[in-house]
Amino acid sequence: MRSRATAFVAALALWPAATGARAEAGLSFEVSYEGVAPCRRESPRFRVTRLPPGTASLRFDLASGESGDFGHGGGTVVMSKPGTVAPGAVFGVGPCNAGSYVWTARALSRDGTSLATSEVRSTYRGSAY
Template sequence: MKSVIAALACLALTSPMASAFEIGFDWAGLKLCTSGNPNTVANPTFTLRGVPAGTRYIRFRLVDRDVPDFNHGGGVVAWDGSSTVQTGAFTYKSPCPPAGKHTYEWTATAQSGKSGGKLGVAKARRNYPD
């Protein structure tokens, strides 16, 4: 029994681990908005890492963590296997806090179909304005 446990432990240590699904972005090029009236703008460039196998679409959604009920929107893009989603793939309502900084969070959901089939979720947060 000990040899079976030792073999399983060894296998767990030597098997390649699947990397976690991660996204990154920044606010580069985004026109400053602090009026509380967001602009409709093109998405930022997203960097992707560890996209789950079987992903055909990625759904993006922006949430203001300080005002989570405000709908900033997002979009769904067909994923072509690249490590980036370029700006202009969809439009959304820009960050535009009326007073001070807010924390914004993009959620990316990897999907097997355009309307569903969730395979994984990644999130990235940044303050705006930086």
């Protein structure tokens, strides 16, 4: 029973509480840290619910701090329709410390033109260790 409780507490610690999002027309996404260990080079799961026409790929970047001034990395994935981006598909160092984190996604056309940008700001509650 204790291991179940520990796993539940760990899952809660890894789930950020969404505190706001900014999206341009046609691009929106959600972030889930469920099952992702803190301080690892493994991105969370992204659920992309809308993409603008002409999207060929998405660029994700993670920043921390109230002003989003510390970059944690990011990466680009091929995606032309809404769906799920699996955990670990985007390079970056996930949250280690409690605080405010911002994931930014940019929809890119085949030639790399930015079509839309969306942000998800979340609060990471702290390590599960």
